[in-house]
Amino acid sequence: MAVEDYHQTVRDHDGLDSGASSVTEVPPRSRAGFTAGQPLGNISGRDPSLLVSPTETQAPSRDEMWTSSDEKEDYERQESERDDGDQYDGDHDLARTETGKSIAETLSLPREMLFVTIICFGQLFTQAGLGQAISIIKYIGDSFDITNPGELSWFMAGYSLTIGTFILFSGRLGDLFGHKTLFLIGMGWYSVWSVVCGFAIYSNHVLFIFARVLQGIGPAIVLPNGLAILGVTYAPGRRKEMVFALFGATAPSGAVLGSLFASLLALEWWPWAFWVFGIVLAAVMVIGHFAIPAAANRQHHERPQGWKNTLRQLDIGGTLLGVAGLVLINFAWNQAPIVGWPQPYVYVTLIVGLILLAAFFVFELKYAEYPLIPFHALSNEVSFVLGAIACGWSCFGIWFFYCWQFQLNLIGDSPLLATAKFSPAAVSGLCAAMFTGYMLHRLKPPVVMMMALVAFTTGITVLATCPVDQIYWAQLFVSVVVMPWGMDMSFPAATLILSNAVHRKHQGIAASLVNTVVNYSISLGLGFAGTVEVQVNNGGENPADILKGYRGAFYMGIGLAGLGVFVCLAFVAKSRTQRHVSDKEDA
Incomplete structure (x- = not known):
């Protein structure tokens, strides 16, 4: 059935406004760019084309758009698919009321503010879960009599591992059973296992690590479905850009806030950091039930009949x-x-x-029959980009873990003081998000991607050469300020490159793959760094050997980030060559 004929009226049980009791599906819009912020695509398998206003999508001419494949051929393929009446798998359909308004336009300002806050909490809490464990890792390790950095790294690696491995599947669940439903389930799951993390104090570190691994499934469910809810609620325009920018800007702030409150609560007893976090998550889940519009819970595909069909569609x-x-x-x-x-x-x-x-x-x-990843639709350019992302974010995982270890174990900072030293990352991340949103319309995405990898390389190099007794402002501060630029430039640039490299009906997979690689690489990078550390630290019996091990880990991060820079250079050169060939053929 043609996309233009796909209309469905859905009763709104959420009481949006009088006279707006139903919504009507409209066809997906054209592909476009992204706004500032880290998670700018819809990682649930939705069309990320709805993130900018129509006026901005028309600003550059087709000759000015730099894609990783022949744009003319890609455009003709898309037009052919549209003419053939293909139903675009995973395309994002904007919900509007009978009067032509988007769902967001029917919400009162207080209701909209509460709704956006709840969704943004999904991103903030994801990073808070990362920061809360790393900031008080010394307290947790001491309670379990653990000092081995390899074992301590599992407190962070296990959490990131499950986020990276379950995002794609969670997005598919949202497609079939409703994004609001999955968002609330994810918050509930996150809450339960946060509480279990605290109760692990009465058992052993194995239970704590196991609980952290299962805790990570919560954000894996929340992230893709939260972004899907924002995408279906807002029409393209400045308001939508602002909302997605806010979503992205909460990432560095979440890490800092998670570290801050965990450090404060750990002064009493570290399990309170997880218990209070679990209570907050449960409260947000309850508020979200009332704050998120019911229309955002609609299924984008017909729910499969029977458990066999369900299993097939879930792959x-x-x-x-x-x-x-x-x-x-x-x-x-x-x-x-x-x-x-x-x-x-x-x-x-x-x-x-x-x-x-x-x-x-x-x-x-x-x-x-319904593959999670349509490999046939992915090009060689996708491998370049995902490889660069993997290198950069592996470097970030190493930097984040060992920077905390450097401050807590060698400099001797308390968790609160170390958190204060990390706090500039929140401001720097916000500036990076705004800069990226501004520059993606003016610089080519591969160039922004390369700038991000340079930022990753610079940030960890500065820290790797930092003396233990040096003043904070000389190098450590510089590293904390620079690293968020790698984070907030790489994600949107990579998502945009991938969206340009695949067919329209597979656009939604772009951000999904990027998110999966980002979180999985954080965890895997720690394994690489830990292997290097134990090989060079001579058992870590004294501060000099401990520092030697940390530097070995940092050098591993430098190597990964440097490899990412070379991958980006190769991708830029390849893209330029393809563009020149295309220009000659058009001439």
């Missing part, structure tokens, strides 16, 4: 293979620094993980 086979493979590979790399690679179960786990991941690719390419 359970591919999900199990992919998740199991990624988890086992990550486990091997993060466990090796603790017990050593000679342990048979470590390298056996790695081998099994690689086999399962290979089986996932085969299954998705040949057997999956």
Whole structure:
């Protein structure tokens, strides 16, 4: 059935405004760019084209748009698909009222402010969960009699691991069962396992790590479905740009706030940091039930009939293979620094993980009816971009973990003082988000991407060469200010490049892949760094050896970020060559 004929009236049970009791689907709009902020695409498999206003999408001519493939051929393919009446899988349909207004326009200002705040809390809490454990990691480790950095790194790595591995599947769940429903379920799940993290004090560190791993599934559900809700609620325009910019800007602030409140509560007892966090998450879930418009919960696909059809559309086979493979590979790399690679179960786990991941690719390419990742629609350019993102965010994970270790264990800062030293990252991240939104319309996305990788490289290099007894403002402050620019420039640039590299009906997969790679790379990078650290720190028996191990980890991060810069340079050169060839053919 043609997209133009796809109209459906949905009763609004949320009491938006009088005279606006139903919504009507309208066709997806054309592809466009992104606004400032980290998570600018819709990571649930939606069309990220709705993030900018129509006037901005018309500003550059087609010759000025720099894409990673032949734009003319891509445009003709899209027009052919539209003429053939294809139903674009995953395209984002904006919901409007009978009067032609978007859902957001029917909300009162207080209601809209509350709604946006609840959705933005999804991003803020995701980063807060990262910051809360790392800031009080010394307290947690002491309570379990753990000092091995490899074991301590699991407190952060386990959380990021499940975020990265479950995002794609969570977006598919939202497609079939409603994004509001999944958003609230994610908040509830996040709350429960945050509380369990606190109660692990009565057990052992294994339960704590296990709870952290399961805790990460909550943000994996919340993030894609929260963005989907924003996308369906707002029409393209300045208001939508502002909302997505706010969503992205909460990332650095969330890490700082999570660290701050965890440090304060840990002064009494560290489990209170997780218990209070769980209570806050539960409260947000309840408020969200009333604040999020009911129309945002509509399904974008007809709900499958029967459990067999449901399993097929959820791609359970591919999900199990992919998740199991990624988890086992990550486990091997993060466990090796603790017990050593000679342990048979470590390298056996790695081998099994690689086999399962290979089986996932085969299954998705040949057997999956509804593949999570449409590999046939992805080009070589996608590999370049995802490789650069993996390098940059692996570097960030190393920087974030070992910067805290550097301050807590070598400089001797308290968690509160270390948090204060990290606080400039929130302001720097906000500036980076605004700058990126401004420059993406003026610079080519691959150039912005390369600038981001340079920022990652610079930030960790400055810290790697920082003396322990040096004043904060000389190098540590510079590193804290520079690193958020790598974060907030790389994500939107990569998402835009991928959106230009794939067909229109696969646009939504762009941000999904970027988000998956971002979070998984944070966890995997810690495994790489931990392996280097234990090889060079001579057992870490004294401060000099500990510093040597930390520097080894930092140098690993420098190598990863530097590799990302070279990948970006190769991608820029390849794109320029393709553009010149295209220009000659058009002439």
